[in-house]
Amino acid sequence: MAPPAMENQITNGDEITTKYKLTIVGSGNWGSVASKLIASNTLKLNSFHDEVRMWVFEETLPTGEKLTDVINNTNENVKYLPGIKLGKNVVADPDLEHAVKDADMLVFVTPHQFMEGICKRLVGKIKGDVQAISLIKGMEVKAEGPCMISTLISKQLGINCCVLMGANIANEIAVEKFSEATVGYREDKDVAQRWVQLFNAPYFQVSAVQDVEGVELCGTLKNVVAIAAGFVDGMDMGNNTKAAIMRIGLVEMKAFSKLMFSSVKDTTFFESCGVADLITTCLGGRNRRVAEAFARNGGKRSFDELEAEMLQGQKLQGVSTANELYEVLSQRGWHELFPLFTTVHEICIGRLPPSAIVEYSEHPPTLVEDSA
């Protein structure tokens, strides 16, 4: 990464210190927490501008005030993260192009369905040497393979894009409960280290792995495993069975990722983005919760119906990802390699009963080394 333009440099004795400007694209629950983490670090670290700009999709609050005005006056995102001070150096900006134009580093943290439109709007509007990171979970898996958000950003904007994933329930991190996260990077270790510095806190321990695809796939595939874990809960099968299903899910996540991208590393799945995010999602989380309700009703009420009732119109990521995955597995003839992924989808669409989640294994026992 080239140093920022001259106006961003300060002389510090004889040394020239580069100062990177940060912009956060997105200001929902997780975006607001990210801005709090980053704003605290830019104040402490010499190589970043103090000010952190946050693009906010403007809304008028019931009080008649603009959301950006309230954030800038109170340092609080009263709509998406009430009660938490973001830091005085966070500046809410309703103008996307204005927010990004001077940025050296861009943090993308919007709902995934908006990213394609946002990227289109940003073409030609950002610095050429900007670095990006995506915090967006829930890319789509198209028939030709996973459609990574980081790849979308890289390709559409012609820039390098890292990812940050992990066991990150925004509201728990907002109140500084201990957590971890994983940065996935492609080539440049120094850039990865800079992202780690920007997000790291005593209560938020960040590590970096050179495996963008592995890290990003974890954030999506775990939702399918959470559906399976929810089925187990709904049938009251106990912790033993649930642990077994989570383990099988983790192994399928790893196997699928490695088949899709040979660069994916086994060790990535021991990181926060892997086993820890899987555990969090299978213990709490709405995918698990609605799947539990589905199983308790014996599969007789559809996911569409339960989602409408339990999620106020939101759709479950896990159900649609399971569907997309199923297409990939069908196209490639991989159903036998991924019995859990396959069975989750077949239960979701009513082809199999929820109890099938523990009955899919009809393979003879094999030595692990043989099947690896």
Next chain:
Amino acid sequence: MAPPAMENQITNGDEITTKYKLTIVGSGNWGSVASKLIASNTLKLNSFHDEVRMWVFEETLPTGEKLTDVINNTNENVKYLPGIKLGKNVVADPDLEHAVKDADMLVFVTPHQFMEGICKRLVGKIKGDVQAISLIKGMEVKAEGPCMISTLISKQLGINCCVLMGANIANEIAVEKFSEATVGYREDKDVAQRWVQLFNAPYFQVSAVQDVEGVELCGTLKNVVAIAAGFVDGMDMGNNTKAAIMRIGLVEMKAFSKLMFSSVKDTTFFESCGVADLITTCLGGRNRRVAEAFARNGGKRSFDELEAEMLQGQKLQGVSTANELYEVLSQRGWHELFPLFTTVHEICIGRLPPSAIVEYSEHPPTLVEDSA
């Protein structure tokens, strides 16, 4: 392994089929479930004698009957696994030497503190070419390193010994809830495959890995992580923090095992004995439960006191293992490498408050590749 003696062979057309005789040493809760699994398979598989002998530490029941008589009359271990039929081909035998003398394969499943005495009694009383497997979790970690039960059996009896570990809550497997297990073996894949066949069931999926030490260490070290998970629960820190602590624990389990035995494989920790057993133990289990109570009392009531109150005189494996581990780490100057293991012990003995479980990390963030 040499074939069993001539009397154990049958001719099946032109082929000579060897028939292995099985004896289970131990008849507690897990031992009884193991006998049920095995007895169901010896009936189906040609290469095993139908009869499964189970050594029972004789007791007189409140009714005045002998436990062995009741098991042999009812096919049920009324004391340790009431309500479950073990199989008519399970023969309870109160005479240890008699129970093992014709066995070609021995399954050890007693409380770990009895194994040294049992091995001494068996010297010279078993066949020379017998194969063994240990289902015993909770070996000791002495200052000079882990003292594996499988090694104790191998050395004292001069025989090969595999291990079987996993997310195995006996009562859940007894009622045929889906679960998995891992066989760890040293050299002989055929022997491992034979053990897999003996234990495997549609609801109990067994895999084998060539890593006795890794598999056996998982079964012991997970209890220390469960103590840490209990602290998190007792402080109501939420699923995010709990998942992070479990992940750090898993990584320390792996790192410690690999430092102790360079043969230990990363992949072992993705097996049932690794991540799945860890999850089960950190969700339920008495180590987690008592540690939760300890944290809820702010560390003001000792583990000794809480154990006496909550466990009717039983001692927590996790607390003593943490103590033993701490000795090893002290001797080798490894405390910094294992902050979670170290902190668990220091909390247990009252040197640190329970909240320290999420405050031990004072290292600067590092790239994973750098710290590997």
